[in-house]
Amino acid sequence: MITTQNNQQFTAQDACPCESGKPFKQCCEPLLEGRSNADTASALMRSRFCAFVFQRWDYLSRTALNSDPNEEIQQYSADKIWCSLKILKTKKGSEKDTSGEVEFVAFYQRQQESAPKTLRQHHEHSHFQKIDGLWYFTQGLAMDDIKPDRNGNCPCGSGKKYKKCCAQ
Ligand SMILES: [Zn+2]
Ligand SMILES: [Zn+2]
DSSP, rough: OEEEOOOOEOOTTTTTTTTTSSSSSTHHHHTTTSSOSSSSSHHHHHHHHHHHHOOOOOHHHBTEEETHHHHHHHHHHHHEEEEEOOOOOOOOEEEEEEEEEEEEEEEEEEEOSSSOOEEEEEEEEEEEEETEEEEEEEEEEOOOOOOOOOBBBBTSSSBBBBTTTOOO
């Protein structure tokens, strides 16, 4: 049993927070535990999102070049409940490449805010580099918020359509 930053109980059989559709134990858990390595830039990106969800600061610094100090990352994430991840675009970053780019949105809510919590976004264009067979996050550029699909599942994870949920 693992506790997320939302104090929700989570088991490794549950769906991976990176939204791959696979159970956590067959997806990002082996990466976070150091039993295997990301084979693509987007796999590393997904596992780093999970590291935020599970507050694995060790993993975030291990998988970044010139990583920000752990305290800064923790501070940045402290008030956030990470809800879901959406990968928007990838460029290179396959098994054969040595560099790659991933554009993604990580949706979150603020811990402190009382309900109904506003759905917020961290939209970023990230760069990755492979060194000696291992992928690393090198830098990210913040981007403007996107408009979620009104008829799609709400990124807050409620299971309702966005237009019937956080869009209101
Ligand atoms: Zn995953
Ligand atoms: Zn919602």
